[in-house]
Amino acid sequence: MEVNGYKIEPRANLVGANLVGANLSGANLEGANLEGANLVGANLTDANLIRANLTGANLRNANLTNTKLGWANLTGANLRNANLTNTKLSCADLTAANLTNANLTGVEYLGLTRIIDEDSLRPNLTGANLTDANLSGANLSSLDLTEAKFVGANLTNANLHWANLTGANLTDADLDGANLTGANLRNANLHGANLTDADWSGANLHGANLHGADLTDANLQGANLTNTNLGGTNLFKANLTNANLTGANLANANLSSTNLGFADLTHAHLDGANLTNANLSGAHLGGANLTNANLTGADLTYADLPHAHLGGANLRNANLTHANLTHANLTHADLTYANLSSLDLTEAKFVGANLTDADLTDANLQGANLTGANLCNANLTNANLTNANLTGANLFEANLGGANLRGANLRGANLDFADLTAADLTDANLRGANLRGANQRGAHLDNTDLIDAHLTKANLQGAIMPDGTIHE
Secondary structure, X not given: OEEOOXXXXXXXXXXXXXXXXXXXXXXXXXXXXXXXXXXXXXXXXXXXXXXXXXXXXXXXOOEOOOOEOOOXXXXXXXXXXXXXXXXXOOOOEOOOOEOOOOEOOOOXXXXXXXOOOOHHHOOEOOOOEOOOOEXXXXXXXXXXXXXXXXXXXXXXXXXXOOOEOOOOEOOOOEOOOOEOOOOEOOOOEXXXXXXXXXXXXXXEOOOOEOOOOEOOOOEOOOOEOOOOEOXXXXXXXXXXXXXXXXXXXXXXXXXXXXXXXXXXXXXOEOOOOEOOOOEOOOXXXXXXXXXXXXXXXXXXXXXXXXXXXXXXXXXXXXXXXOXXXXXXXXXXXXXXXXXXOOOEOOOOEOOOOEOOOOEOOOOEOOOOEOOOOEOOOOEOOOOEOOOOEOOOOEOOOOEOOOOEOOOOEOOOOEOOOOXXXXXXXXXXXXXXXXXXXXXXXXXXXXXXXXXXXEOOOOEOOOOEOOOOOEOO
């Protein structure tokens, strides 16, 4: 076979050959030397270029559909806008090759054959189309893959360490076990991708779309996920320690048993998220939206939650020791058996919340709104409830021993059989409250409003009454 005066055959010497627009479809050029050849716009469909030398060759706009390039040397080759659909690139050397906007749909394998330290020697895959490509185990570390398309691609166990994937499309891609440490995926699209067991530590995912992706057991330690869309994602047992999730969307995400220790979730959207048994110790959740989130058994020790929205959230058995919930909104939240001891809950909203059997020992609830809250059997020993609003609250058998209720509004509250031993109710409003069988031994009732209060069988021994007298 002869084209443009050149003999086309295995091991042919075609150094510097001018084959612009040549029809080489199905040609057998195995082992041929095409160094520096000009193949712009050439048709190489179904050609055999196994072990061929294409160093510095110009293949711009060439058609390499179904071409065999296994073990070929493409060092410095220009493959800009080339069509490499279903091309076989097993062990091919693409050092310093330019694959900008190339179509690599269904490519069988693409990777570096050796470690490259110099940026100028790395393949350029900017805007490359790698849809459905098989890149399992490929070494793509430090490559420029800006706006590349990896839709449905197989990247299992691929090495993308420090790769630049800014704006890349990885929709439905499989990155199970992939190494993306330090990678840049700013504004990338990973919708529905499989990211299980992948290592994303230190990666930049700012503004990326991971909606519906599976990140089970993924390592995102220290990753930048600011303003990232993680809505509906599966992050079961993922490691997000020290990750930055400021403004991130995690609505309805599965974060069960996820490690979010010391993560920054300021103003993050976690409404409806599943955080069962999650570790949020030391996490920053200021202004975060956790409306209707499930935090059953979650560890929130030392968590920072000022102005957080927890309306309707489930915090059953949650550990909130030393957490900051100042001005937080916990309206209708379920805090049954929750540990809130020693917390700063200044002006927090617990309207209609369920605090049955909750531990609020030494908690600061100054100015808190507990209207209609259920505090049945709750432990409020030595709690500070100064000027708190407990109108219509249920405090049946609650322990308020030594609590400070100065100026508190307990109008119509149920305090039947509650323990108010040595509690300070100075200037409190107990009008119409139920105090049947309540223990108010040694309580301070100075200037307390007890009009229409029910005190049947209440123990007032040693209590300082509203008129200043001590009850015998």
